[in-house]
Amino acid sequence: MRSPTFRIASPPLAGFLGLLSVAAAAAQTPASTAKALQGDFAVPDAPAILMLNGSESTLLRPSSAQQLTSSLASGSGDFTFIPKALGVEFSPAMVARGDHLSIGEYQANPMLYRTRVSFATGRDSTTRRSQVALAFRMSLDDQSDLRTNTDFLAAIDQLTSIKVDSLRALPLALIANHLPVVGPYTPAQQKQVDAIAKAAADSIHGAVATREAQAIAALKRARESARWNANVTDVAIGVRGSSTDSSGTQSRFDGVAAWLTKGWSVGAVSQLLVGLRGAYDRDSTGKDLRRAGDAVVRMYSGSNTYKVSLEGQAVSRASARPKWGFKLGGEFEVTKSVWVELASGWMATGASHSNFTHSVKFQLAPPNS
């Protein structure tokens, strides 16, 4: 949920300040904000949607072949070649094998199962052309993947083992007392079973409560660490095209884009991130194909009550002067549910134009936002 905000001063530097808004929107759940802090320069979850400037809020993420078929059918609407508006993102290997894929098989070839395809269609509001985009995203290294994160797996292994030991206690106790492990029971048997179940539960609780609490705490730490600042290497490439109508008439190539993100965990709460994006695509008029490139280096640290980021950015567009910028930003919880965002930055266009900017923003972050 988006929190209400109150901005005191905000000189224009939209590319930079937008990032802070994203970061603050989830201010009370720092473990989930690492992805948001990576902003526009991380490899997007669904590159095809981004290429058509679509919204991920309407993105469909099928996890089975049946859901995928249903998604594609719902996007068509009528019998046209190109659906009017559709956004789908999925892992082909998981869709094909997810309902009978073991953890061991996944770990033997994680790149295959992490590779995701996104597909989007839409209508360009300026040119009125029907658009289509297709992209592939691969995670070459992803310690935020819980299925391969060794710390998380050790913690979940310990916790589930304790839970299975607890579950086993009752059938073993019933067997020891020569009672059926599963019903139906006679009234007399039911009384005995209830008494044994209570005794077994009390015994198990005393024996494993401390271990289980420690395992849950370890699991929570491992999950947060995996999400916040894990090592990650993501690449993606996508192409888009368009036609004058939804049947594919006068189809043309509109562009190709590629992303690379490399993130390194630094200490317990920090991450260094390098993001690159290159594109060769049509401009807003839809006439000419042009080259563009962006690069960003960002360092951020965070906890439940503060976040700090420092970044350098370069933006290049064909036939335009390159832009350079630096920004220092942070957000702090001053009282419960009240956050302050501070940002200060400098941006230069070519050699002659540069300006400083700063902003202060207050945000109310409702619990569980």
Place this chain on the structure above:
Amino acid sequence: MAGTPVTQTIPFDPAGGSLSVVMLAVPASPGHYSLMLLERDRSTLVKDWGNLAFSTPAENTHELPGGASVQDGRLLLAQTSIGVVDPSGACAPVMTVMQDGRTLGSLTDSAAASGDTKESQLVATLSGQGIAQ
């Protein structure tokens, strides 16, 4: 803790080859399970495989002791705890009973998980009354 057990009767051919059971946690989920084979009186333990980790189908396949002819009426009890790792929150244990490389039947608990783990109980009753050919 685990909710209501998922139960199913699985027919097999008593004149066929030995039976085996494959335990799986999907989609590609970590966790542990316990597997027990009980006599038809439901209180005598034939075999307890203990507390095992979900890994690969090969490692999680267990052959039932004795030939197929002695399995009639026996029960397989699986108790599972699965770690929730899929972004969708989906996870389920699957117990599949096989004979001669052929799947006889599967049990799964598709109830939604509400926390870090999901606990389930699966009970398969083996029936030697024959299977449709």
